Amino acid sequence: MRRQRPRGSPGSRRGRRRGEGRGADFREGRNRQEGEGEIHRRRSRPPGAAAGRRKKGAAQVIRYTRFLMPTTKETPSDAEVVSHRLMLRAGLIRKVASGIYNYLPAGLKVLRKVERILREEMDRAGAQEVLMPSVVPSELWKESGRWDAYGKELLRFKDRADREFCLGPTHEEVVTDLIRREVRSYRQLPMNLYQIQDKFRDEIRPRFGLMRGREFFMKDAYSFDMGEEGAKESYRKMYEAYCRIFKRMGLDFRAVEADTGNIGGSSSHEFMVIADSGEDAIVSCASCDHGANVEKAECLPPTAGTAGSNGAGPARKVATPGRRTIEEVSSFLGIDPGTLIKTLLFETSAGDVAVLVSGKFEVNEIKVRNHLGAEWVRLADEARVRAVTGAPSGFAGPVGLSVRTIADRSVQAISSGATGANEKDAHLVDVVPGRDFSPEGYADLRVVSAGDPCPRCGGELRFSRGIEVGHVFRLGTKYSEAMRAVCLDADGREQVIAMGCYGIGVGRTAAAAIEQNHDGDGIVWPISIAPFEVAVIPVNVKNADVAGAAERLSSDLDARGVEVLLDDREERPGIKFKDADLVGIPVRVTLGEKNVAAGFGELRDRKSGETVRVGLSDLAESVLAMVARKKAECAA
């Protein structure tokens, strides 16, 4: 995929050659840009030079003809989700390689806005900004044990002296190393260090644009406390800061309990932006504030026993030719799927394990992994199933099975059920748990399902999908212990520091905002993270009055701290309107020939589509009011 020339971009010679009818103000604007003033403008404006012309140090008005924002009408075929599609179409990003992107000027502006909010809220919460390297020596990772544990996602390489390094996918090791060297006394704690930095994870499957890239910006923070009580408080502060952050970005989000994955630690919450395209399924209670990732969501033990086939008699073998799935077997035998004892064989780092669950539920592999304390688990393949059970998959059962067997509590509720006979085309009925087989234990091993009550209050659980934009962990002493990060307490005794870590994906948050705020015409940015606050559109730039009015309004707004995109392209109005909508600029001012001649301009709200005609003399004030109103909607 490659770049597409923006309409009316600098490369377009059209407007440049015939300058006849162009308005005086535009000509001046262009001359400034192309003359020697451009030098100052391009560099980061040396003090006193171009800066002197601007009031209040406001940013300069950005002109579309001098701005790389290549919008496209057609969608690249490899963009699956809206945020990816719209970011490409709006000219915010371009792909360089799988999961690796160029951030074009407007896209970068969005990221910078997100970052600014992150900095403000982290600072407010008492954290200090640092910057750690993206290239990290292997020694630190070996010390924590993750050099071997992290897997292929860690991109490793060697320098010229053959020393091993990796690109940091997260920075627990690096901060812990820093802290253990520099912090000696409890008086220095608590401390919270954060950075906003480029991360690299060699994802198995990058997809959805910035939603799951390999290279991405992340805000990561790390807290250090004496003891668990302090660590809890640090965690609480970050949790609150996160709520403020996502509120300020105008997002509909939910904090849910989560699995800790390979970061490790005792407890964690994920911050989920609610969106149907989200990669995670979450449950939340309609009655209380409990919420959880389905990976984590607990199930209460079954209340009443599920009667089976009234099995007074002993277990019997029945022929079930070709019936393998729960549906096939239950309908063939004419029994409730809930009384089938589903037997799944897993290969794990702790050896082969059979997992039993009622036929109406699914096994939650993460719960299995955590229950076993295993590093990994995966469903056994067909060959393995045959080797262990002696039958093709679909006919496994716990009776007479020689591998380690654990069961979900739903199996306990089956007084008498059916199960595979470990023999091709045969099942057993009237099987009684405890009599015909005995798993080593019963535990919560299944995925929550519709109808399960809230484990906290018994209320109704709702299922939705979310995009994980932030994650907070209480790490305990996992890293500080391994890396000897200790500190002297008030009694002069050495104590291992308690840690927490807190991440937010910058690009992912921007993508999530689009998933949640778009319509048929394009992005509808919350103003707090929009690339521009206002688009000023002179309908015909060759009309000097219109051009002049647009020019004056833009610099007026700019001087008052509003971020303006002046669409000075010689394009048809339709194109300008479409582009402004596509890019999602919250407020649009249209200056048409008739309106301007009559002393009016037009103000339009991107979100509601509401349009008002305002006298030119009041236009700037009206824009300011609308911008202020939109900003207020994004207040924490």
Added chain:
RNA sequence: CGGGACGUAGCGCAGCCUGGUAGCGCAUCUGCUUUGGGAGCAGAGGGCCGCCGGUUCGAAUCCGGCCGUCCCGACCA
């Protein structure tokens, strides 16, 4: 890494089965007309048909290998 598909102009695609002339729409450039929701007409430029090898008189097309990309399953901000 497994399963499925794709790679032809900047973008979206056809052509391939059945070998012989590389095509369409959008975009770009020039001119004229047009100017409040992705304009019209006329003209022009633009391609190592992903790469390497094989079959053949001849390969975008058939065969093999490699590379890249996307979609479905185990990872995570």
